[in-house]
Amino acid sequence: MSNRNYSLLGPDGKRAVEIGLAAAEWYHTDVPRKEMKAFMQRSDMPAIRDTVILYGLMILFAAIGIAFWPSPWTIPVWLAYGVLYGSASDSRWHEAGHGTAFKTLWMNNAVYEIASFMIMRNSATWRWSHARHHTDTYIVGRDPEIAVMRPGVLGKLLLSFVGIPEVWGYIPRMITNAISGPTPDERTFVPQSEWPKVIRIARISLAIYAATIALALWMQSILPLMVIGLPRMYGAWHHIMTGLLQHGGLADNVIDHRLNSRTVYMNPVSRFIYWNMNYHVEHHMFPMVPYHALPALHAAIKHDLPAPNPSIAAAFAEMWPALNRQLQFEDYFLQRDLPKTAKPYRMDFHEAALGQTAAE
Amino acid sequence: MPWIDACATTDIDEEDLIRFDHAGATYAIYHSPEGKFYATAGLCSHENVHLCDGLVMDHIIECPKHNGQFDYRTGEAKRAPVCINLKTYKTKVEAGRVFIEVS
Numbered sequence: 112m113s114n115r116n117y118s119l120l121g122p123d124g125k126r127a128v129e130i131g132l133a134a135a136e137w138y139h140t141d142v143p144r145k146e147m148k149a150f151m152q153r154s155d156m157p158a159i160r161d162t163v164i165l166y167g168l169m170i171l172f173a174a175i176g177i178a179f180w181p182s183p184w185t186i187p188v189w190l191a192y193g194v195l196y197g198s199a200s201d202s203r204w205h206e207a208g209h210g211t212a213f214k215t216l217w218m219n220n221a222v223y224e225i226a227s228f229m230i231m232r233n234s235a236t237w238r239w240s241h242a243r244h245h246t247d248t249y250i251v252g253r254d255p256e257i258a259v260m261r262p263g264v265l266g267k268l269l270l271s272f273v274g275i276p277e278v279w280g281y282i283p284r285m286i287t288n289a290i291s292g293p294t295p296d297e298r299t300f301v302p303q304s305e306w307p308k309v310i311r312i313a314r315i316s317l318a319i320y321a322a323t324i325a326l327a328l329w330m331q332s333i334l335p336l337m338v339i340g341l342p343r344m345y346g347a348w349h350h351i352m353t354g355l356l357q358h359g360g361l362a363d364n365v366i367d368h369r370l371n372s373r374t375v376y377m378n379p380v381s382r383f384i385y386w387n388m389n390y391h392v393e394h395h396m397f398p399m400v401p402y403h404a405l406p407a408l409h410a411a412i413k414h415d416l417p418a419p420n421p422s423i424a425a426a427f428a429e430m431w432p433a434l435n436r437q438l439q440f441e442d443y444f445l446q447r448d449l450p451k452t453a454k455p456y457r458m459d460f461h462e463a464a465l466g467q468t469a470a471e
Numbered sequence: 472m473p474w475i476d477a478c479a480t481t482d483i484d485e486e487d488l489i490r491f492d493h494a495g496a497t498y499a500i501y502h503s504p505e506g507k508f509y510a511t512a513g514l515c516s517h518e519n520v521h522l523c524d525g526l527v528m529d530h531i532i533e534c535p536k537h538n539g540q541f542d543y544r545t546g547e548a549k550r551a552p553v554c555i556n557l558k559t560y561k562t563k564v565e566a567g568r569v570f571i572e573v574s
């Protein structure tokens with residue numbers, strides 16, 4: 112039986128507000144202002160280059176897949192297309208949503224809308240949910256984007272690798288949003304002025320999926336859905352693999368991102384798909400630093416952070432046993448050693464956040 | 472309305488800002504690219520985050536938390552998640568010092 116109540120309308124969220132944990136001031140590594148300004152500088156070029164490569168490859172792979180359909184020789188091409196559609200869209204949604212990927216506003220907005228559609232998130236709703244994720248990262252009852260709740264439901268996690276729980280949840284939500292706007296929990300973080308936009312986006316998405324399904328029925332073929340919709344499932348595995356590592360097995364209810372986020376060194380292909388979000392402690396500590404400046408920021412502040420995991424495999428080897436342990440001991444979390452050069456961890460509020468139940 | 476001596480003109484780089492605390496309130500003082508000085512409330516109108524850690528680009532201040540953006544000359548909210556305008560304060564420069572008029 113879980114001690115934690117993850118509902119945004121539940122008692123844990125209320126308690127976080129009462130004790131001052133919600134919207135608290137978080138720990139930041141000291142970085143001289145001039146250096147930080149240089150890290151935050153915006154530029155269009157890196158993201159234009161990456162976007163041309165991304166969309167260019169997607170068009171190429173889809174064209175090959177369609178031209179040779181239904182040859183089994185196209186399976187690798189579809190798998191590659193799927194990862195770009197169902198995983199790279201997650202990181203593009205994320206970075207463009209922060210408004211840091213490009214310097215030019217309309218470019219951020221265009222990539223954000225396309226990526227939101229592909230990853231099946233209502234762009235108007237999720238802008239706000241992600242703002243809350245940054246205000247109250249992994250604070251139970253406040254953060255709407257906690258990927259691994261405690262105790263973890265490992266079966267659900269595994270199904271996420273092919274997008275089943277997300278797509279299953281998205282379809283009724285899209286229909287509800289299209290008919291009556293945000294759901295009651297969404298209304299806790301989406302301001303009323305944005306509700307018409309939530310409805311409009313849901314209706315546009317619904318229309319595109321209806322047209323795709325109609326085309327598939329008319330063609331008597333699954334091919335249209337291989338291009339639009341299904342890649343959110345058969346290509347989801349990479350963003351789940353990297354996404355789980357962001358916070359999995361680490362602390363909740365703290366105000367120090369070094370305790371609740373993980374930086375992992377990754378191969379260049381994964382870094383392209385993930386747009387450098389493997390520097391996740393750095394991203395949360397300084398969310399206005401664009402993805403292309405994160406390696407430099409990492410070099411500047413790593414003396415104050417726990418050592419990064421050297422690879423995806425090493426990070427899983429660290430995280431998976433912790434998730435398993437949380438199945439039995441829900442309050443367990445990994446606390447990595449800090450280097451001698453680091454300031455101590457901030458554990459304020461951690462004990463108080465779960466109230467009586469956790470202290471027992 | 473009292474004029475408060477906030478800082479020297481040389482304390483703020485062009486296209487940058489500093490935080491200024493006075494009588495229990497916190498302000499942000501800006502040095503625009505054309506050399507003028509402006510002042511606004513120091514905290515973002517979305518959540519209680521100090522704007523002094525944000526980035527100034529031309530006449531826009533970006534909040535360091537969620538990239539809410541304001542025109543610091545007028546306080547106008549320009550990008551979600553900020554919807555409420557920032558309070559602005561008059562400034563004047565005398566003998567190399569920046570003064571703000573606080574209410």
Ligand code: FES
Nearest residue numbers: 515517534537539
């Ligand atoms: S706190 Fe400033 S935009 Fe959210």
